[in-house]
Amino acid sequence: MSRKRVAVLISGRGSNMAALIEAAKDNSYPAEIALVLSNRADAGGLLVAQAAGIATATIEHTQFGTDRAGFEQALQATLEKHRIEIVCLAGFMRLLTGEFVGRWQGRILNIHPALLPAFKGLDTHKRALEAGAKVHGATVHFVVPEMDSGPIIAQGAVNVMREDTEEALAARVLTVEHRIYPMALKLVAEGRVRVESGHCVIDGVPVPDASSLVPSA
Numbered sequence: 001m002s003r004k005r006v007a008v009l010i011s012g013r014g015s016n017m018a019a020l021i022e023a024a025k026d027n028s029y030p031a032e033i034a035l036v037l038s039n040r041a042d043a044g045g046l047l048v049a050q051a052a053g054i055a056t057a058t059i060e061h062t063q064f065g066t067d068r069a070g071f072e073q074a075l076q077a078t079l080e081k082h083r084i085e086i087v088c089l090a091g092f093m094r095l096l097t098g099e100f101v102g103r104w105q106g107r108i109l110n111i112h113p114a115l116l117p118a119f120k121g122l123d124t125h126k127r128a129l130e131a132g133a134k135v136h137g138a139t140v141h142f143v144v145p146e147m148d149s150g151p152i153i154a155q156g157a158v159n160v161m162r163e164d165t166e167e168a169l170a171a172r173v174l175t176v177e178h179r180i181y182p183m184a185l186k187l188v189a190e191g192r193v194r195v196e197s198g199h200c201v202i203d204g205v206p207v208p209d210a211s212s213l214v215p216s217a
C-alpha cells in the first residue's frame with residue numbers, strides 16, 4: 001500500500017513536526033511527510049523541515065487581514081498542489097472554519113497538550129497546576145469545527161509533581177506528545193481508526209494498562 005502524503009501545519013518551533021518527520025523516515029511507516037506549511041515566515045520548524053529535505057511553504061495569514069476564506073483558499077490550493085491526503089496540525093495557531101474542516105473530515109488531526117476534554121484552549125499546563133491536577137497529559141484528536149473537540153484518537157498521561165513549574169510540566173508532557181502523535185498518525189494512515197457515534201474505534205490495538213492511582217499508597 002502506498003504511503004499517505006501528509007502535510008504538517010505549524011506556527012512555531014515544530015518539535016511535534018520533527019517527531020513525525022523522524023517516525024516517517026522509516027520506510028515501513030504508512031505516511032510520508034510531503035509538506036510542512038506555516039502561517040508565519042519566522043516559524044523555527046521551517047528550518048528543521050528544510051534541513052530534513054522536506055518541501056515547505058509559508059502562507060502568512062496577516063496578508064489576508066480578516067479574510068479567513070481567502071487564507072483557507074490559499075491553504076487548500078497548496079495542499080492540493082502537493083497532493084496531500086492527511087493534515088496534521090502541530091502547534092498551528094490559527095482557527096480553521098467549519099467549511100475547511102468539513103472538507104478534511106476524518107483526515108485532519110490535532111495535538112493538544114492536555115487530557116481532553118479537560119483544559120481546552122491555551123495555557124493548559126498553568127491551568128492544570130492551578131487546578132491541582134495529579135495527572136495531566138496530551139491528546140491527539142480528529143479536528144472538528146469546535147476548538148479542541150472531536151473524536152479522541154490517542155492520549156498519554158504524566159504525573160504532576162508537587163514541585164512542578166509550568167515549564168517542567170510542559171517538558172514532561174512534550175515527551176508524551178512526541179510519542180503519541182506518530183502513533184496516532186500511523187493508525188489513521190493505516191485506516192484502522194473509524195468514528196462511531198462520535199468516538200474513535202481502533203482495530204487491532206492492545207489496550208495498555210493505564211490504571212495507576214495517584215497517590216499510589
Ligand code: GRF
Binds near residue numbers: 092138
Ligand atoms: C504543543 O504543545 C502542542 O500540543 C500544542 O502546541 C505545542 C506545539 O509545540 N498544540 P511544537 O511546535 O510541536 O514544539
